[in-house]
Amino acid sequence: MNELAADSLQLDERHLRVLEAVLFASTEPLDVHSLLTYVGEGADIASLLVTLQQRYAGRGVNLVQRGDKWAFRTAEDLGFLLRREDEETRPLSRAALETLSIIAYHQPATRADIEAVRGVATGGGTIDLLMEAGWIRMRGRRRTPGRPVTYGTTDAFLDHFGLESLGDLPGLEELKGAGLLSNRLPPSMQIPLPFDGALRDDEDPLDPDDQDGEDESA
Known part of the structure; x- marks a missing residue:
């Protein structure tokens, strides 16, 4: 691997870590535009998100897409372990x-x-x-x-x-x-x-x- 390729790979890994940290810290799903402010306009944000999504596939938390936004969510098969009590307990009519x-x-x-x-x-x-x-x-x-x-x-x-x-x-x-x-x-x-x-x-x-x-x- 030449030096240029190694530098590019290192930069991608840094971007992935930044996206991982931002998405974990966010209480709401984030769109691509919001995420770009953390990694810079030159980053291939779509590819980075797919890579991060693949890394978390099969884990206890997954990276999921909701419309045009992204968020970490508990894996569907483990959701019963972490159900939160809603403040409003009255079900929808x-x-x-x-x-x-x-x-x-x-x-x-x-x-x-x-x-x-x-x-x-x-x-x-x-x-x-x-x-x-x-x-x-x-x-x-x-x-x-x-x-x-x-x-x-x-x-x-x-x-x-x-x-x-x-x-x-x-x-x-x-x-x-x-x-x-x-x-x-x-x-x-x-x-x-x-x-x-x-x-x-x-x-x-x-x-x-x-x-x-x-x-x-x-």
């Missing part, structure tokens, strides 16, 4: 589970979209609860009369449910079998492609005066 499932599979979804699938009115508190949990967010406004707010899932949703992307969501039949969705589903209800968060053609950006709470227009 059936309405909240149904609402979350509909938004995940049908985003961008408005409150009217959710009610059309469920067949019943959706209370503002249900959406507020999911937003407070950090699992859904206001995306934009639909280009229809009343300009209702559209909702989508977040990276925190992916992280909580152990998903790399929305493409890893279980099939609709599995959800219906688990009782999380009604059998009355519209023909347009499909499993989405991995979602990058960009507004779609039928959405406008949120208004400056939009609040973080539930939108009343439907």
Whole structure:
């Protein structure tokens, strides 16, 4: 191995150690842009992350991807050993589970979209609860009369449910079998492609005066 190659390998190892330390110390998943600030713009961050992920495969903790972010998480087969007690012990209501499932599979979804699938009115508190949990967010406004707010899932949703992307969501039949969705589903209800968060053609950006709470227009 020549001197140049040896120096390059040594630099990669240093970068790997830096990424390892930063990801271990972070309480939340980090995106590539955030990680680049620690290793420098010239680093091949994608290759480094894959290398680090391979090194931790089969260990007690694994490097996982959640959307466009990365984090260390307990290996799935050992998760039962380290379950933390949630501060909020009250489980999600059936309405909240149904609402979350509909938004995940049908985003961008408005409150009217959710009610059309469920067949019943959706209370503002249900959406507020999911937003407070950090699992859904206001995306934009639909280009229809009343300009209702559209909702989508977040990276925190992916992280909580152990998903790399929305493409890893279980099939609709599995959800219906688990009782999380009604059998009355519209023909347009499909499993989405991995979602990058960009507004779609039928959405406008949120208004400056939009609040973080539930939108009343439907």
